Amino acid sequence: AQSVTQPDIHITVSEGASLELRCNYSYGATPYLFWYVQSPGQGLQLLLKYFSGDTLVQGIKGFEAEFKRSQSSFNLRKPSVHWSDAAEYFCAVGAVDNYGQNFVFGPGTRLSVLP
Amino acid sequence: SQTIHQWPATLVQPVGSPLSLECTVEGTSNPNLYWYRQAAGRGLQLLFYSVGIGQISSEVPQNLSASRPQDRQFILSSKKLLLSDSGFYLCAWSDYSGANVLTFGAGSRLTVL
Numbered sequence: 205a206q207s208v209t210q211p212d213i214h215i216t217v218s219e220g221a222s223l224e225l226r227c228n229y230s231y232g233a234t235p236y237l238f239w240y241v242q243s244p245g246q247g248l249q250l251l252l253k254y255f256s257g258d259t260l261v262q263g264i265k266g267f268e269a270e271f272k273r274s275q276s277s278f279n280l281r282k283p284s285v286h287w288s289d290a291a292e293y294f295c296a297v298g299a300v301d302n303y304g305q306n307f308v309f310g311p312g313t314r315l316s317v318l319p
Numbered sequence: 320s321q322t323i324h325q326w327p328a329t330l331v332q333p334v335g336s337p338l339s340l341e342c343t344v345e346g347t348s349n350p351n352l353y354w355y356r357q358a359a360g361r362g363l364q365l366l367f368y369s370v371g372i373g374q375i376s377s378e379v380p381q382n383l384s385a386s387r388p389q390d391r392q393f394i395l396s397s398k399k400l401l402l403s404d405s406g407f408y409l410c411a412w413s414d415y416s417g418a419n420v421l422t423f424g425a426g427s428r429l430t431v432l
Binding site for chain 2: 253309
């Protein structure tokens with residue numbers, strides 16, 4: 205079964221600084237990887253996804269992520285953080301089984317942005 | 320385009336009372352449907368998922384149940400709520416076409432007193 209770890213529970217950065225959120229997964233085959241963002245009291249919004257091909261994927265709101273198979277990682281990056289980026293970020297891995305697609309989420313990383 | 324609706328948005332219920340949360344998807348057919356729970360300050364826990372009408376897979380044994388009476392309708396229920404059932408419940412769907420994304424509803428905040 206697949207699993208996802210996000211080593212950082214809470215990260216604080218200053219507005220305008222760069223950001224990297226870490227994600228490591230465990231899965232026996234090539235995974236489908238996702239990053240979602242959740243604002244307080246809201247549902248989750250998809251930031252970006254990796255299915256195959258180019259290992260550097262671009263997403264919405266200026267985010268990007270890089271798939272590194274050798275490290276089983278899919279870290280999320282943004283060159284310059286905006287105050288509106290403060291939220292909870294979830295990494296997820298998807299796998300297709302006999303019952304459809306199963307998604308497993310990491311515990312999340314809460315991002316705080318200082319003015 | 321596809322949309323997902325989830326209601327009620329907030330719910331306060333006494334211990335021992337029943338529960339019904341409803342989720343519907345528009346603009347697609349035969350979606351995979353999911354119920355997740357998010358406890359305060361914690362990640363997402365998959366509760367149930369369904370690949371078709373009447374087909375429900377339970378991931379975690381508990382006093383909750385799910386039903387799918389129609390293709391695009393997914394209901395989360397309980398006969399008697401526990402304090403530990405408090406949390407944020409999220410419905411989601413994905414296309415049954417192999418690799419695809421999970422799209423979430425806005426969530427339902429349940430407080431059991």
